[in-house]
Amino acid sequence: MTPNKELEKTTKNLTLNKSSEYKQASFTTIISLLLTLVLAVNSFDYTAQIVKPAMSAVTIAYAVFAALQLGVTRRIRRDVLAGQALRRSTRRFGWVLLAGGLIANFFMVSFAFNLIKTKKTAEYVFAVYMVMVQLFVVAVSALNLFKPYVADLFPLGMLLLLAVAVFHIIVLALTARFVEGYTANRRLLWIAVPLILTTATGNLFALLLGISLLLKIRSQTQPGISQWNLIWTKITRNTTAMLGMFFIVFVFAISVSSYLTFDYDLAIANNFAVLLQPPSLAYPLGTDDFGRDMFSRIVFGARISLIVGVLSTAIPFVLGGLLGALSGYYGQKTDNVIMRLLDVLYAIPGILLAIAIIAAFGANTVNLIIALSVGAIPTYARTMRANVLLVSNLEYVDSARALGSSDMGIIFKHIVPNSLAPMIVKATLTIGGAVIATSSLSYLGLGVEPHIPEWGNILKIGSTYLESHSYLAIFPGLAIIALVLSFNFLGDGLRDALDPKMD
Numbered sequence: 001m002t003p004n005k006e007l008e009k010t011t012k013n014l015t016l017n018k019s020s021e022y023k024q025a026s027f028t029t030i031i032s033l034l035l036t037l038v039l040a041v042n043s044f045d046y047t048a049q050i051v052k053p054a055m056s057a058v059t060i061a062y063a064v065f066a067a068l069q070l071g072v073t074r075r076i077r078r079d080v081l082a083g084q085a086l087r088r089s090t091r092r093f094g095w096v097l098l099a100g101g102l103i104a105n106f107f108m109v110s111f112a113f114n115l116i117k118t119k120k121t122a123e124y125v126f127a128v129y130m131v132m133v134q135l136f137v138v139a140v141s142a143l144n145l146f147k148p149y150v151a152d153l154f155p156l157g158m159l160l161l162l163a164v165a166v167f168h169i170i171v172l173a174l175t176a177r178f179v180e181g182y183t184a185n186r187r188l189l190w191i192a193v194p195l196i197l198t199t200a201t202g203n204l205f206a207l208l209l210g211i212s213l214l215l216k217i218r219s220q221t222q223p224g225i226s227q228w229n230l231i232w233t234k235i236t237r238n239t240t241a242m243l244g245m246f247f248i249v250f251v252f253a254i255s256v257s258s259y260l261t262f263d264y265d266l267a268i269a270n271n272f273a274v275l276l277q278p279p280s281l282a283y284p285l286g287t288d289d290f291g292r293d294m295f296s297r298i299v300f301g302a303r304i305s306l307i308v309g310v311l312s313t314a315i316p317f318v319l320g321g322l323l324g325a326l327s328g329y330y331g332q333k334t335d336n337v338i339m340r341l342l343d344v345l346y347a348i349p350g351i352l353l354a355i356a357i358i359a360a361f362g363a364n365t366v367n368l369i370i371a372l373s374v375g376a377i378p379t380y381a382r383t384m385r386a387n388v389l390l391v392s393n394l395e396y397v398d399s400a401r402a403l404g405s406s407d408m409g410i411i412f413k414h415i416v417p418n419s420l421a422p423m424i425v426k427a428t429l430t431i432g433g434a435v436i437a438t439s440s441l442s443y444l445g446l447g448v449e450p451h452i453p454e455w456g457n458i459l460k461i462g463s464t465y466l467e468s469h470s471y472l473a474i475f476p477g478l479a480i481i482a483l484v485l486s487f488n489f490l491g492d493g494l495r496d497a498l499d500p501k502m503d
Contacts, residue, residue: 025073028111032066125236127172130205141261146281157260202256234497241493244486267296297453304454309434312372320380328388342378350375387419421498429491432484
């Protein structure tokens with residue numbers, strides 16, 4: 001390759017990398033092609049040497065949308081390399097790509113919403129993902145219609161979910177009118193308050209959007225709040241962080257909604273008439289060796305994984321943060337006593353400590369949370385101590401001392417709030433590790449009780465059928481991987497958003 005051609009290629013790559021639309025389009029294209037390939041491989045029954053009609057139809061649908069996505073990506077590439085804004089005709093393809101939601105390709109739907117609108121506010125992005133979560137929850141819950149029976153509250157639950165979805169779509173249409181730097185008014189309260197109430201369905205994006213609208217109103221009288229708006233804007237511009245947050249919120253929302261739309265008996269009751277059934281409309285993920293619906297078991301298992309993961313992170317976050325704050329602020333003897341005791345605890349491998357605690361007190365959910373929490377306290381204490389040592393030497397802390405503020409007042413009003421950013425990032429990154437630890441201990445029989453649906457328990461059963469019924473292990477394994485990756489993506493996005501040096 002000649003130097004001129006190499007320089008030209010480098011210039012093109014730099015130009016394309018500056019375009020957020022092109023980067024997201026390329027990412028969506030690759031994911032869509034990979035999903036099509038995976039479906040194509042699974043559309044053929046290698047044992048019976050026959051083609052699966054239903055899977056083949058889904059593969060063709062994915063292939064059509066993947067080809068369309070590839071064409072849109074090429075158009076965006078041409079527009080970007082031409083040095084002009086994306087043409088209106090190119091952005092109109094976003095309306096077509098929205099149909100990707102019919103094949104559950106949320107990567108494509110997310111890209112389509114971003115392509116449609118030229119300038120996107122944080123509120124618009126939150127509204128987009130809010131609607132996506134609600135519609136996906138409705139679609140997944142509606143699959144229960146094909147089951148032998150449904151929960152008693154299923155009609156009421158579906159009606160409630162559909163009503164909330166309609167309201168969210170209306171809110172999305174309103175937020176699409178917002179532009180950067182718009183001035184909020186008191187009328188937004190009529191949107192923000194009902195939005196926060198709809199969080200009862202588990203859709204945390206509704207809570208984020210409601211709070212964001214309230215902060216927009218308050219920012220007119222309290223300029224300091226605008227800093228939070230800036231942080232949220234940074235997060236919403238990070239596609240991978242938002243996709244990670246989408247999956248986390250979706251898992252939480254379906255877990256909450258399942259109280260109304262899923263029947264727990266399908267997850268725990270033995271049904272020997274349908275042992276080891278392959279995936280079908282009645283049993284979307286098949287059945288296990290006791291005839292229990294894998295789809296329902298994974299949905300109910302998400303509750304345990306989320307509860308244990310969040311609580312086993314929140315407990316050391318609070319206790320470790322408190323010990324680290326006291327150690328860093330007082331120093332000397334207090335620092336030596338606290339940190340040396342934590343060093344002893346830190347010397348014991350976390351997983352071995354958890355196994356020892358569970359072996360001593362028994363395998364149940366409460367003991368599992370305690371076991372995972374104790375081993376994580378030293379790392380949070382060290383993180384908080386380092387932050388407090390840095391912040392406690394700043395001028396505003398000296399000013400608070402000079403004005404006669406008490407030590408506790410200085411610690412909890414001035415030092416701790418300004419030391420939380422690294423702790424929050426660490427917490428989001430370690431929740432994924434807690435989910436893995438929960439599943440690992442359950443897999444070993446040392447976690448959640450065996451009869452309770454939990455992803456580790458489900459994976460343990462599926463591992464014995466890898467050769468004959470591999471889907472029993474694949475689906476819970478994919479759920480664990482997706483949730484852990486989502487927390488990692490969100491943690492990376494929070495780290496960048498909370499870093500003042502990042503634009």
